[in-house]
Amino acid sequence: MSTPPRPGMESLALVLLRRPAHPPALPDDEQDRVQQAHLDFLDALRKEGVMGAAGPFRDHDDEKLRGLCVYRTGLEEARRHAADDPAVQAGILEAEVITWWFRAGEIRLR
Template sequence: MSTPPRPGMESLSLILLRRPPNPPDLSDDEADKIQQAHLDFLDDLRAAGVLGAAGPFRDHDDPTLRGLCVYRTTLDEARHHATTDPAVQAGILIADPITWWFREGEIHLA
């Protein structure tokens, strides 16, 4: 874990999900199956208490940005989980890990 920018801060491990420059060409059926596997994967992580929140982006100017996963783990653990996401393994998504620092107590995940 990285060092806080200043005292009184805490962090979350984030995975930005992006569309790759050259995603695989899949049939609608294949894409639907991978999407369902991706959603099931996220549900399993939620149930295990590993994932605090996840969801897609809308209404932005970067067509590569697809979604965000907020992990309750170290960045290395979040990175590991992201590599096992069926959509990442299929090449539909790229996972970009990042640590986000904020004032202690500002964010509370259910």
């Protein structure tokens, strides 16, 4: 984990999900299967308490930017989980994992 930019800050691991430049061309039924596996994977992480929040982006100009996952873990564990996402494994999504710093107490996840 990186060092806080200043005292009184805490962090979360964020995973930006992007559509790759050249995603695989999958048949509709396989695309649907991978999407359901992706959603089931995220739900399982929520139930384990690993995932704080996740969801798609809408109403923006960058169609490659697909969604965000907020992990309650350190950066390396978030990277491992992101790599296990069925949509990432299928090449439909790419995961960019970053640390986000904010003032302690500003963000509360259930």
